[in-house]
Amino acid sequence: MIENNEKYEQLDEETLFIVSQTFKALSDPTRIRILHLLGEKECNVSEIADELSLMQSTVSHQLRFLKNLRLVKFRRAGTTLFYSIDDEHVMTLLNQSIHHARHD
């Protein structure tokens, strides 16, 4: 009797959580735009809002989201906070996807 005895290895809860969280961060157009801009240059909050025509509050909320996932970091200069990318691997995923979207 022929049978396939190989048991499928489920993804563990923690991996599933991290992976879904990561992709969730990249699933919103506003966050993609912010990450893409920060991929070009370090920016403060109002620069991001101006460049992308978003409300300061919107940017701040999304930056908190991205900061919680450690995808961005910031440095302070007086009252101004300069944000930049803190996870090159996630930026690689984003850039791959952008490249793919444009080339087929």
Next chain:
Amino acid sequence: MIENNEKYEQLDEETLFIVSQTFKALSDPTRIRILHLLGEKECNVSEIADELSLMQSTVSHQLRFLKNLRLVKFRRAGTTLFYSIDDEHVMTLLNQSIHHARHD
């Protein structure tokens, strides 16, 4: 006077849409589990439901979602539909993310 004259190139609407849709597909634990399973082997709907302990209806709804984005395809064998991966690039993104999640 020193000035940075380089203008930031915004992502165009269409790219933004495709990229966000792609990542949205990968942002849900149920869809991740289904794609990961299909990455191992072609499966029919009830196999997926059994293997992942999901309702048949849940699986079917999510498969429709994935099929609309052309991430999966199917072949018919009688009343049974065998689903499989139809976008290797997206699977690469998923596998990279899984690998990354596990290794740091």
Next chain:
DNA sequence: TTATTATATGAATATATGCTCATATATGTT
């Protein structure tokens, strides 16, 4: 044709998400 099995679908519901408004906090300046 009727029955059976596999899958798909629509409606309803509960939850999550993103944005905006108003306001709070934090730093720096006068």
Next chain:
DNA sequence: AACATATATGAGCATATATTCATATAATAA
């Protein structure tokens, strides 16, 4: 201290999403 500027935060709202239930459809067998 009082004020100005930059950013953060909480509440409210509208929309999106995932799941479940009940039922429809499709292919096949008897």
